[in-house]
Amino acid sequence: MRQVIVVDDDAGFRALLREMFDSTAEFNVVGAAESGSQALDLIDNLRPDLLVSDIEMPEMDGLELVRRTTKRYPNTQSILVSANDESTCLDHARAEGAIAFIPKSRLSISSVEQALAAAS
Numbered sequence: 001m002r003q004v005i006v007v008d009d010d011a012g013f014r015a016l017l018r019e020m021f022d023s024t025a026e027f028n029v030v031g032a033a034e035s036g037s038q039a040l041d042l043i044d045n046l047r048p049d050l051l052v053s054d055i056e057m058p059e060m061d062g063l064e065l066v067r068r069t070t071k072r073y074p075n076t077q078s079i080l081v082s083a084n085d086e087s088t089c090l091d092h093a094r095a096e097g098a099i100a101f102i103p104k105s106r107l108s109i110s111s112v113e114q115a116l117a118a119a120s
Contacts, residue, residue, distance in 0.1 A: 036060025070097030
């Protein structure tokens, strides 16, 4: 079972992410944060297998969060999400160490599994 931390400044979307992942046998949400800085504390303590983070957040955006996470914990895989579905987001996400960028409108367990399989 993959241990997951979800990060989004929208409490409703965090709840949806938790529900989506916890409805499977493959994933278990071990933490949720509303900002990148809060997420770093969780990552330091919980060492998850997977980080799923929004790109646009106050304090520290998802790109910076992934950059720092990848540097500290290279075995933690990261997926960035955004309401913005611009193809340039994929380039920025990969440049910072994320295995994928998935627009929120297309986010599903299937899209996450495909990203993880492609990264293997």
